[in-house]
Amino acid sequence: SDAKNLTDSPGYDAEATWCHRGGRIIFTSMRDGDLDLYSMDETGGDVRRLTNTPGYDGGAFYSPDCSEIVWRASRPEGKDLEEYRALLKQNLIRPHSLELFVAKADGSDPRRLTSNGAANFCPTFLPEGRRIIWASNVGTAGGREFDLYLMDKNGGAPERVTTAPGFDGFPHMSPDGRWIVWASNRANPQGHETN
Numbered sequence: 001s002d003a004k005n006l007t008d009s010p011g012y013d014a015e016a017t018w019c020h021r022g023g024r025i026i027f028t029s030m031r032d033g034d035l036d037l038y039s040m041d042e043t044g045g046d047v048r049r050l051t052n053t054p055g056y057d058g059g060a061f062y063s064p065d066c067s068e069i070v071w072r073a074s075r076p077e078g079k080d081l082e083e084y085r086a087l088l089k090q091n092l093i094r095p096h097s098l099e100l101f102v103a104k105a106d107g108s109d110p111r112r113l114t115s116n117g118a119a120n121f122c123p124t125f126l127p128e129g130r131r132i133i134w135a136s137n138v139g140t141a142g143g144r145e146f147d148l149y150l151m152d153k154n155g156g157a158p159e160r161v162t163t164a165p166g167f168d169g170f171p172h173m174s175p176d177g178r179w180i181v182w183a184s185n186r187a188n189p190q191g192h193e194t195n
Helices: 078-088
Strands: 013-018 025-029 036-040 057-062 068-073 099-104 120-125 131-136 147-152 168-173 180-184
Touching (some): 013 057, 036 057
Antiparallel strands (some): 013 025, 131 147
16 A cells, blocks of 8 residues: 655666665666666665666665675676667667676675676575575576576685576575575476476
């Protein structure tokens, strides 16, 4: 009940997630001509731009204490950047790779976590706030074979969590850190039915 529109900029305002401490919302928007991360308060006010590097920034989540954010981003250069900007004018994107980044909640001190050239997405913090879980098609030559991975928020070697054929993605942990829920088409990888 009492639904309220929080944004009114033309174009894309989406991929929003919420900080339960302090009530900030992080989201992706095209309001300044590129797909960047922004935060706002729960009323839709106090909008702040958090990223400003050319390329797509999206799918952000807050850490459990809301002091940090993790997200996926493309950083195209040269001809890839020209293609990105041409597609963006048509309200389209086709990122060649999505790498993971971590920063303070205000967008400062960004650190790149992955450099594998794959499609890495839906990174979320574990409840203890030290590690991140996400989905990636690393090692599949850009295919639809995605598995879940874990990594320390400061970097290091990723740990593969799932190995079943097909798509595994959109992971989230229970608040106590004991259970994981994710989407998968392992029951019928060729049929692409996701459960």
